[in-house]
Amino acid sequence: MNDETPLLSVTGASHRYGERYGCRDVSFDLWPGEVLAVVGESGSGKSTLLGMLAQRLALDEGRIRYRTARQHGAGADGAAEELLDLSTLSEREVRRLWRTDWGFVHQNAADGLRMHVSAGGNVGEPLMANGWRHFGQIRAEAEEWLRRVEIPTDRMDDAPTLFSGGMRQRVQVARNLVFGPRLVFMDEPTSGLDVSVQARLLDLIRSLVSELGLAVVIVTHDLAVARLISHRTLVMKDGFVIESGLTDRVLDDPQAAYTQLLVSSILQG
């Protein structure tokens, strides 16, 4: 492992919707353990960027490289990690990355969970996908993770349909962290929750992220969320990144006119 290499490296990434660019010429590097917030108004291309990074939308220009070892080929196990262009990976390898390296927390928990499978089953599924075949161990691990996201153990066998919005979101977080990923994408994980629940979820995400040393790309329209958990911030407008830098710098001393507008439009209590 080489700390001189970023975990994720994006250069000139663009995605087109027909003639129009959803997001254009985005470049950044993400390092292990770093939390990157992507902020901007709705329609600014934040979710398009995330979709592209997560391989859900096609990359029309530029390239995305991720630090990983080739699974097949020379010395598969001991192969050195290198930055690999995601477009060169086979579908099997990309899906392996989803099982072992990447998590994705959806805005709407129903998109990321099996709503009619118990919370324990939801959290245990990534483990079973990774080849765990011991029920007792799977259940113990799922229980441990549900405890960490503050779901009472006696609710473990209830389906998420019976849970509140905040609980569902926490189950989703547990499901995405249980297999020990290195990179987690989060798409507005706290919107749609009321303020006190939001605060608790953010607090939880922040402590888990620092504890596990995860790299996170979090998309949000809420500057307070960016301020609270991210190290660096990208500000997007009309598909372009108009400003980037340390979160405190961007929010305390915004350079771009739009960022100044965005920062000054926060309601002051």
Place this chain on the structure above:
Amino acid sequence: MSGPRIVYNEGYLDEQTKRVVRRALLKGVAIPGFQVPFASREVPMPRGWGTGGVQVTASIIGPDDTLKVIDQGADDTTNAVSIRAFFEKVAGAASTTRTDEATIIQTRHRIPETPLTDNQIMVYQVPIPEPLRFLEPRETETRRLHALEEYGLMYVKLYEDIARYGHIAKTYDYPVLVNNRYVMAPSPIPSFDNPKMHQSPALQLFGAGREKRIYAIPPYTDVESLGFDDYPFEPQRFEQPCEICESTEVYLDEVLIDDQGGVMFVCSDTDHCERTLTARELDQSNTDQSNTDQSSTDPITDHITDPLTEVNA
């Protein structure tokens, strides 16, 4: 006056269709457990009554074959009788109810108790060939999961059973891993019969007419029922023997015998039951020469009290 004579092609299906089905069968045998799509044709029975099995049988049967048809273990139910009569008519094949005399056994729900041999072919009627169907509704996605060998989802179902009931509650159509590669739905046979598929000397063919899929297990192939390390697969067990032939280690049906809630447990495999009973009676009459009372004709009806006689009495 006789009606117009209809002459069917041998085996009912036309030769082109039989070739299509045979090609799918060959592919299925070459890739054990893999679901091969095929152009399912109309046969003179409604879909859901075994049209897949009938098409497979029609493609492999010839005048030299002897066909046995099992429906819920029995040879004498409507569907079994009419499928047997159908192939006697259109293929000129002989038919039998004896497992050991059959060369082709078309089945719904059971594998015979009598061990199969290497000159027999099992044909299963399959309603839902996709084992992941109720977990992942998208066919495009399930095919990808099979292709990439991602079977974590299958275990979610087993996990849920154990979490809820304390054991794996699925007792039929219990998923199996074929030849260490494909997870396969073995059609709705009881999990009791699952071990019989493992290293079976008979060729096993599966036809799903409505879903247009064919798959196969070649002879002597590993068939492993899924389970967890600490909750392994366990076939169903029965405590009591069959009440007619007194066989143990067989699959039993619960049969209502009166309107007072009386039940008896009997072999689901009628052929096995009859032969065991005959063998035992022969044994008895050999040892006990004086025993000539062989009044029993149908063992089940003997146990049923005729409501009319009760009323008349």
